[in-house]
Amino acid sequence: MLGEQIIKGMAVTARNFFGSYFSKNRLTTVQYPEERLPQKGNTRQFPFLVYDGDDAEKGLRCVACQICEKECPPKCIYIVKSKDKKPDYKGQPQIYPLTFDIDISVCMSCQICVEVCPFESIKMNTEFELSTADRFGDLLLTKEKLAKPNSYYQKIHPADAAESDAVIAAEKAKAEAKAKAAAEAKVKADAEAKAKAAAAAAAAPIAPPPANPPTTT
Amino acid sequence: MTPLQVCLLVSAFLFAIGFAGAVTRRHAILVLIGIELMLNAANLNFIAFWRYGAHPEALTGIIFVLFSMALAGAEAAVGLALVIAIYRHKKTSNLDEVKELKG
Amino acid sequence: MTLALIITALVTVLAAATVMSLRNLVHCALAMAVAFSGVAALYLQLNAEFVGFAEILVYVGAIAILIVFAILLTRSGETPEKSVLTSGWLAGVAVSAMVFTLLGWAVLTSSALPKEIAIAPAAPVKNIGDALMSKFVLPLEIVGLVLTAAMIGAVIIALKEDKKDNSGGQP
Amino acid sequence: MFDQLDQIFVNALHWLVGFVPEVLRPLVTPLICISFILMVFPAFFSIITIFERKGIGRIQNRYGPNRVGIPFTKIRLAGFGQFLPDGLKMLTKEDIVPRAADKLVHFLAPVVMLIPVLLSYSVLPFGKNMTLADYDAGLLFFFAVGGAVEIAVFMAGWSSRNKYSLLGAMRAIAQMVSYEIPLILSAVSVVMIVGSLKLTDIIAHQNHYTFGIAHWHVFTPWGFIGFVLFFIASLAESNRTPFDLPEAESEIIAGYFTEYSGFKFALFFLGEYLGMFAIIGLGITLFLGGWTAPFSFLAWIPSWIWFFGKLTAIIFVFIWIRATLPRLRMDQLMNFAWKFMLPLALINILVAGIWHYMAADWQRWLVCGALIAGAYVLLGRGLMQNQKLGKRIYRYAE
Numbered sequence: 004m005l006g007e008q009i010i011k012g013m014a015v016t017a018r019n020f021f022g023s024y025f026s027k028n029r030l031t032t033v034q035y036p037e038e039r040l041p042q043k044g045n046t047r048q049f050p051f052l053v054y055d056g057d058d059a060e061k062g063l064r065c066v067a068c069q070i071c072e073k074e075c076p077p078k079c080i081y082i083v084k085s086k087d088k089k090p091d092y093k094g095q096p097q098i099y100p101l102t103f104d105i106d107i108s109v110c111m112s113c114q115i116c117v118e119v120c121p122f123e124s125i126k127m128n129t130e131f132e133l134s135t136a137d138r139f140g141d142l143l144l145t146k147e148k149l150a151k152p153n154s155y156y157q158k159i160h161p162a163d164a165a166e167s168d169a170v171i172a173a174e175k176a177k178a179e180a181k182a183k184a185a186a187e188a189k190v191k192a193d194a195e196a197k198a199k200a201a202a203a204a205a206a207a208p209i210a211p212p213p214a215n216p217p218t219t220t
Numbered sequence: 221m222t223p224l225q226v227c228l229l230v231s232a233f234l235f236a237i238g239f240a241g242a243v244t245r246r247h248a249i250l251v252l253i254g255i256e257l258m259l260n261a262a263n264l265n266f267i268a269f270w271r272y273g274a275h276p277e278a279l280t281g282i283i284f285v286l287f288s289m290a291l292a293g294a295e296a297a298v299g300l301a302l303v304i305a306i307y308r309h310k311k312t313s314n315l316d317e318v319k320e321l322k323g
Numbered sequence: 324m325t326l327a328l329i330i331t332a333l334v335t336v337l338a339a340a341t342v343m344s345l346r347n348l349v350h351c352a353l354a355m356a357v358a359f360s361g362v363a364a365l366y367l368q369l370n371a372e373f374v375g376f377a378e379i380l381v382y383v384g385a386i387a388i389l390i391v392f393a394i395l396l397t398r399s400g401e402t403p404e405k406s407v408l409t410s411g412w413l414a415g416v417a418v419s420a421m422v423f424t425l426l427g428w429a430v431l432t433s434s435a436l437p438k439e440i441a442i443a444p445a446a447p448v449k450n451i452g453d454a455l456m457s458k459f460v461l462p463l464e465i466v467g468l469v470l471t472a473a474m475i476g477a478v479i480i481a482l483k484e485d486k487k488d489n490s491g492g493q494p
Numbered sequence: 495m496f497d498q499l500d501q502i503f504v505n506a507l508h509w510l511v512g513f514v515p516e517v518l519r520p521l522v523t524p525l526i527c528i529s530f531i532l533m534v535f536p537a538f539f540s541i542i543t544i545f546e547r548k549g550i551g552r553i554q555n556r557y558g559p560n561r562v563g564i565p566f567t568k569i570r571l572a573g574f575g576q577f578l579p580d581g582l583k584m585l586t587k588e589d590i591v592p593r594a595a596d597k598l599v600h601f602l603a604p605v606v607m608l609i610p611v612l613l614s615y616s617v618l619p620f621g622k623n624m625t626l627a628d629y630d631a632g633l634l635f636f637f638a639v640g641g642a643v644e645i646a647v648f649m650a651g652w653s654s655r656n657k658y659s660l661l662g663a664m665r666a667i668a669q670m671v672s673y674e675i676p677l678i679l680s681a682v683s684v685v686m687i688v689g690s691l692k693l694t695d696i697i698a699h700q701n702h703y704t705f706g707i708a709h710w711h712v713f714t715p716w717g718f719i720g721f722v723l724f725f726i727a728s729l730a731e732s733n734r735t736p737f738d739l740p741e742a743e744s745e746i747i748a749g750y751f752t753e754y755s756g757f758k759f760a761l762f763f764l765g766e767y768l769g770m771f772a773i774i775g776l777g778i779t780l781f782l783g784g785w786t787a788p789f790s791f792l793a794w795i796p797s798w799i800w801f802f803g804k805l806t807a808i809i810f811v812f813i814w815i816r817a818t819l820p821r822l823r824m825d826q827l828m829n830f831a832w833k834f835m836l837p838l839a840l841i842n843i844l845v846a847g848i849w850h851y852m853a854a855d856w857q858r859w860l861v862c863g864a865l866i867a868g869a870y871v872l873l874g875r876g877l878m879q880n881q882k883l884g885k886r887i888y889r890y891a892e
Contacts, residue, residue, distance in 0.1 A: 004871060004874055005834075005870070005871075005873075005874030005875075005877060005878060006874070009818075009819065012818045012819065013814065013815070013818050015818075016553045016814060016817050016818045017814070019552070019553050019554070019555055020549070020552045020553045020814075022555075023552045023553075023555050024552070029555045030555055030556070030557065031555060032555075032556050032557050034557070221431075222436070223325065223328055223368075223369075224436055224437070225430055225431065225436065226328055226329065226332055227328075227332070227365060227369065228426075228430040228436075229332075229427055229430055229431075230332045230335055230336055230365065232422075232423055232426035232427055232430060233336050233339065233423060234335070234336070234339050234358075234362075235422065235423075235426070236419040236420065236422050236423035236426070237339045237340055237342070237343050237419070238339070238343075239415075239418070239419045239422060240343060240415055240416050240418075240419035240420075241342065241343035243412075243415030243418070243419065244343075244408050244411075244412035244415040244416060245343065245408060246408065247348060247399060249348060249352075249390060249393055249394055249397070249399065250343070250348065250351060252390070253342060253351065253352070253355050253390065254343065256355070256382070256386065257339055257342065257355075257358065260358075260359065260362050260382075263362070263374075263378075264362060264365060264366075267365075267366050267369050267371045267374060268369060270369075270371070270444075271369040271370055271371065271443070271444065272436075272437055273437070274437075276444030276446075277444065279446060279450060279451060279454050281371075282371055282373065282374050282446055282451060283451070283454055283455065283459050285371075285374050286373075286374065286377060286451075286455075287459075287462060287463075287466055289374075289377060289378065289381045289382075290381075290466045290469075290470055291466065291469065292381070292382075292386070293381055293385060293386060293470070293473075294469055294470050294473035294474075295473075296386045296389055296390070297389065297473055297474060297477040298473050298476055298477050298480070300389055300390065300392075300393040300477075300481075301476070301477035301478070301480040301481040302480055303393055303397060304393060304396050304397060304480075304481045305480050305481060307396070307397040307398075308483075313397045313399055316410070349599075349652055350599075353599065353645070353649065356642075356645050360642075372629060372630060372631055373630075373631045373634065376629075376631050376634040376635045376638040377634065377638070379638035379639065379641065379642065380634065380637060380638040380641055383638075383641060383642050383645060384637075384638065384640075384641020384642060384644065384674075385641065385671075387645060388644050388645065388648070388667060388671065391645075391648050391652075392667070395652075395660075395664070447630055448630050448631050448634075448690070448691050448692075449689075449690070
């Protein structure tokens, strides 16, 4: 009969209406600022820069190689290289970025910068409450705003951070081993050179200078 | 001027303007509007004379106006249907161009 | 009360003049609605409540809408380029001016009009209904018949011509 | 004491008017009443919008607005302060008029929309002795000014110079004209039984009790079906779902007020809701006994509480329907009006006549009930018959 189905539908909506007052699990809405859902493990919003240690200036991993700047599809990264150098985590003197800006109003969160970075320096953040009252200034993240300690990265993406730490540690170990080897080689070379020099001095007073002086690297 | 005279003058003006419109405008719908205005002028006369007349309790003025309204409604419906039919046939509703009775 | 009467009369007259002088047809139809509302207000001032409400219901609620629909269906809502008046418009205006002068002169000078203002007569709906159902029942039935016939006729006239069936004569 | 409470507004009016010199009293009394209506109903409208949003939210298992309370405090009032920012937003928005629009008509349309709606409140009885203008032909007045709304809709749609506006206006007018007929015919059955167009007479006719139950018209067979028809037609008249084709946002953006923004849009919104309240108020007056109590032992509750209670209850049903039913198609809409509601309304008038002339005993109930039920079933079957229900066939897709 006409109207039968309408009454059935009305009953369904009425059940929903009253049910929403009695059973809490009907209401799927989260009351956002007070209640928050836990973020998914793979949450990625916008990039940030990782630094080691406590000092953001000193520990910044970025060496201003500008690969990310070149690879960025919407061109939202802006880097100015420094003139001087500072030692990186391996103790090697490196260029560092004087300016490192990301315009997150342009950024499309593609994560290409993270993938191309050879220094484990740029990573994706999970911060999403970025709305500001200012249209331009506050959406342009500078180096100071971008720099986050490694401990923060370990907190937001533990697995990835562990991976990246392992890479860094391996690099560091490799560098140390190399340095050690180099030091040993140098010691050896020095000794050899000394011996040679002594021998040469003993053998001939006029000796040609060594063609390839051993390098320290 | 008494209120009756005011009403009669308004009615005379409505009639004159309706007549002028019906005679001078080209568009068929405006001619219909002019006829409606003339009908209203007549209705206003009926009501005015009913109000200030000798036998208001007979209600003849009111009854006549009610019938006249019903007929005006019928007239408007048929007239506008004719206008639409003519428009569909001749693609115009300009009365100067619709002179012949043959289609 | 007289002031209200004069204001209503002025509004009605101005709206009616507007109807016939504007170029855009939709504006004409809207001004016509105003004119009919003015006439309804005049009815109300003349103590004819029922007729006043019926006027609004029939003219503003139905006929104005009908006219507006007809204007849109005949695609005449735009302002026309050409002149809107017929060729012999001067004669028409002259005749209507003469009609108005004559009627106005008659109204203003006539001695047949009642001079004293009658006490407001009452027209209760009940009495109107009784009159319609007893004394005027035959005209009422006939009006009903006419309205039905007009409605059916209007529908048939305005019906779209069926392409396949042309034998039924020209509508 | 309850009599005092019942007449509190009437007494307050007399008390207020007492301060005014004798000459001005006929002028001041309506002014106070008008300002009262202008205060109460827009306030009621603002509350109802919150109720509507919260109610629909609950039906869809959401919370609805629940943030804004009293400004500058932590008090949230479960979101009932929302109407204030909503209104402020409407008032402060830019008023955009399309370049091609007919400026004057575009400006006048919302005003023309609101005036008849507000006028229709003048005949509604809100409580005992609480009618602003008790016309002898009050019902006719209501329908007459209700018909003037269509002109405003047309003005809005035509003057915007937008195809969506014009389509929306045409749809709205076609729908309003079609549903006005069952609306008026269902009211005619009440007028036939009562024998008066005066709304206070109609209420007085329902204001007595047998076995403690009121003689509301909805408790009779013809009154029940008349109320159902009136209810459906008033849904359509106030452009509510499932008859909201004129403003079907998925097809024609917002219908006839597509090109309106800011305060003019707010006026349309207000006009639409006030029109809905007015037509529900009329339905209450005609079929649900107006301000009278359903049972004699509840008659001590003040009359205006009954009126507003019934108004709110019916609005809740409107909201409920809005959250339940999908929108009709244009041909379904017209078929429903002309092939189902109009014949049923005509049969209802016949049944009301039979009811009037039969002796008041159980046979009358039987005959009228059987007639109504038979007509309903047959017409409903006729309406459903031509429908091709089944798998939908897409001509171009697939």
